[in-house]
Amino acid sequence: MKFKLPETPAVVVTSKSFRLADVDPADITPFKHQPDDKQEASPRLLKLRQRLSELQELLYAEHSRNLLIVLQAMDTGGKDGAIQNLLTGVNPAGVQVATFKAPTSEELKHDFLWRVHAQTPKKGHIGVFNRSHYEDVLITRVHGMIDEKTCEQHYADINNFEQLLLNNGTRILKFFLHISKEEQARRLQARLDDPTKNWKFDPNDLKERAYWDDYQAAYQEALRRCSPPDAPWFVIPANHKWGRDLAITEIVVAALEDMNPQPPQPDFDVKAQVIK
Amino acid sequence: MKFKLPETPAVVVTSKSFRLADVDPADITPFKHQPDDKQEASPRLLKLRQRLSELQELLYAEHSRNLLIVLQAMDTGGKDGAIQNLLTGVNPAGVQVATFKAPTSEELKHDFLWRVHAQTPKKGHIGVFNRSHYEDVLITRVHGMIDEKTCEQHYADINNFEQLLLNNGTRILKFFLHISKEEQARRLQARLDDPTKNWKFDPNDLKERAYWDDYQAAYQEALRRCSPPDAPWFVIPANHKWGRDLAITEIVVAALEDMNPQPPQPDFDVKAQVIK
Numbered sequence: 001m002k003f004k005l006p007e008t009p010a011v012v013v014t015s016k017s018f019r020l021a022d023v024d025p026a027d028i029t030p031f032k033h034q035p036d037d038k039q040e041a042s043p044r045l046l047k048l049r050q051r052l053s054e055l056q057e058l059l060y061a062e063h064s065r066n067l068l069i070v071l072q073a074m075d076t077g078g079k080d081g082a083i084q085n086l087l088t089g090v091n092p093a094g095v096q097v098a099t100f101k102a103p104t105s106e107e108l109k110h111d112f113l114w115r116v117h118a119q120t121p122k123k124g125h126i127g128v129f130n131r132s133h134y135e136d137v138l139i140t141r142v143h144g145m146i147d148e149k150t151c152e153q154h155y156a157d158i159n160n161f162e163q164l165l166l167n168n169g170t171r172i173l174k175f176f177l178h179i180s181k182e183e184q185a186r187r188l189q190a191r192l193d194d195p196t197k198n199w200k201f202d203p204n205d206l207k208e209r210a211y212w213d214d215y216q217a218a219y220q221e222a223l224r225r226c227s228p229p230d231a232p233w234f235v236i237p238a239n240h241k242w243g244r245d246l247a248i249t250e251i252v253v254a255a256l257e258d259m260n261p262q263p264p265q266p267d268f269d270v271k272a273q274v275i276k
Numbered sequence: 277m278k279f280k281l282p283e284t285p286a287v288v289v290t291s292k293s294f295r296l297a298d299v300d301p302a303d304i305t306p307f308k309h310q311p312d313d314k315q316e317a318s319p320r321l322l323k324l325r326q327r328l329s330e331l332q333e334l335l336y337a338e339h340s341r342n343l344l345i346v347l348q349a350m351d352t353g354g355k356d357g358a359i360q361n362l363l364t365g366v367n368p369a370g371v372q373v374a375t376f377k378a379p380t381s382e383e384l385k386h387d388f389l390w391r392v393h394a395q396t397p398k399k400g401h402i403g404v405f406n407r408s409h410y411e412d413v414l415i416t417r418v419h420g421m422i423d424e425k426t427c428e429q430h431y432a433d434i435n436n437f438e439q440l441l442l443n444n445g446t447r448i449l450k451f452f453l454h455i456s457k458e459e460q461a462r463r464l465q466a467r468l469d470d471p472t473k474n475w476k477f478d479p480n481d482l483k484e485r486a487y488w489d490d491y492q493a494a495y496q497e498a499l500r501r502c503s504p505p506d507a508p509w510f511v512i513p514a515n516h517k518w519g520r521d522l523a524i525t526e527i528v529v530a531a532l533e534d535m536n537p538q539p540p541q542p543d544f545d546v547k548a549q550v551i552k
Contacts, residue, residue: 080367080369083367083368084365084367084368084369087368088365089360089364091359092359092360092363092368092371092373092404093356093359093373093406095373097368097369097371128368130369185551188551189551192549192551195546196539198539198546199337199539199542201542201544201546201549203544203549206550206552209551209552210552263472263474263475264475266474266475270474273479274482275461275464275465276486
């Protein structure tokens with residue numbers, strides 16, 4: 001990466017031999033001074049949030065570059081929670097959240113990046129993708145909806161597409177929220193046990209869970225193949241929600257600090273303005 | 277209104293003889309136990325935020341109705357700040373913020389509600405309009421871009437459009453953030469005095485400020501003409517930012533409580549689900 005990474009349990013994918021199984025989903029090593037069951041925002045998180053809010057305003061003021069945050073995870077991996085946490089206290093006017101579900105019939109009439117390109121953030125904005133174009137090399141691969149050749153083309157198309165964004169002022173941060181199979185079982189069970197959470201449970205999630213190993217393999221391959229030096233994947237240990245949120249916020253703030261956005265110089269004479 | 281209003285300094289427009297000048301922009305009467313310079317979130321605000329987060333999740337789960345929040349104000353009136361405050365801790369996946377600026381050439385090829393209709397919130401979502409279709413009976417009226425007859429038609433079109441939304445499951449809350457002319461002067465001056473805020477200053481704002489009385493008259497007329505019982509305007513005294521934010525959050529939470537969204541019943545046998 002271009003910028004100095006803060007100390008977090010996150011692992012940056014830098015090699016084609018990266019192994020997902022080597023990353024412990026429960027790792028909180030650099031954060032170990034925090035209590036494991038920490039629910040409340042830590043002083044460090046609150047400080048980061050304050051700085052994130054300031055940096056976002058500067059990015060917005062500068063109005064020339066933008067930041068794209070891509071989130072992927074297995075079901076129950078915590079994408080919604082992570083986004084809610086990251087954006088707490090950030091000015092919504094400068095944020096665009098796009099949620100990608102199964103493509104509509106209209107979207108299927110176009111290439112797989114068409115609907116994604118339409119949702120890329122404007123200048124000065126932070127864009128967040130809840131799922132993304134990577135679904136087209138994940139669920140499609142696991143269920144044999146695309147063959148190997150098409151998948152190879154997709155990796156190349158994705159890399160070229162992200163390069164286009166990089167070339168035009170977008171910083172890209174891609175986070176894979178990594179949970180263990182046991183943690184997914186706990187989270188699914190919690191949705192069944194609590195009647196007010198039943199609506200979050202989809203029996204189809206159990207069918208997908210049966211493909212756990214295939215998904216891990218598809219993720220590993222996508223992470224390996226689509227991690228150029230300027231836009232690598234970050235694997236975020238996500239069994240512990242607070243650790244996940246702290247790691248993501250640390251990295252986003254570090255990336256924005258590195259971008260160092262500057263408000264434009266006034267194009268008028270400040271001293272000459274008189275308010276009547 | 278359909279629902280019992282919480283105690284706030286907000287004034288609901290219920291009559292064609294409503295006078296904007298009768299509302300004190302600095303009023304914080306029901307909140308007077310709060311310190312005037314309160315910067316931090318009060319315990320009451322934190323409690324409301326927690327409840328707002330729960331209610332939004334229920335609205336999202338129910339997936340049948342939605343809430344549209346319209347914000348209008350004079351320049352520096354605090355629309356951005358109010359939105360940021362209101363949405364702090366709310367799941368961004370369930371929120372759509374639309375900011376309306378001067379219409380593009382493409383938008384001008386359509387009727388004035390075309391671009392607005394396109395941004396109305398989806399089922400289960402909270403939509404926030406930062407400025408809105410009301411600009412078409414405000415800035416256009418003040419600067420003589422439309423004549424009286426067209427303005428009359430616009431009031432009728434707006435009322436019919438909002439009725440369409442009401443008929444189809446949308447709850448509408450319209451907030452006019454009411455500041456005094458002196459408070460606007462203070463806020464503009466602050467943008468000039470602080471070099472890091474210069475970018476927020478637009479010399480054009482001074483030209484618009486010269487039309488203060490015309491804007492107040494245009495607002496008063498729009499508020500009078502477009503306040504049906506199911507979707508009246510709320511005038512929010514907004515000289516004190518904390519009072520403004522508390523009042524808005526109180527009203528939004530009360531409206532959502534009244535909507536009383538319910539998660540859907542599971543369409544599968546909860547007890548029969550086994551997680552392997």
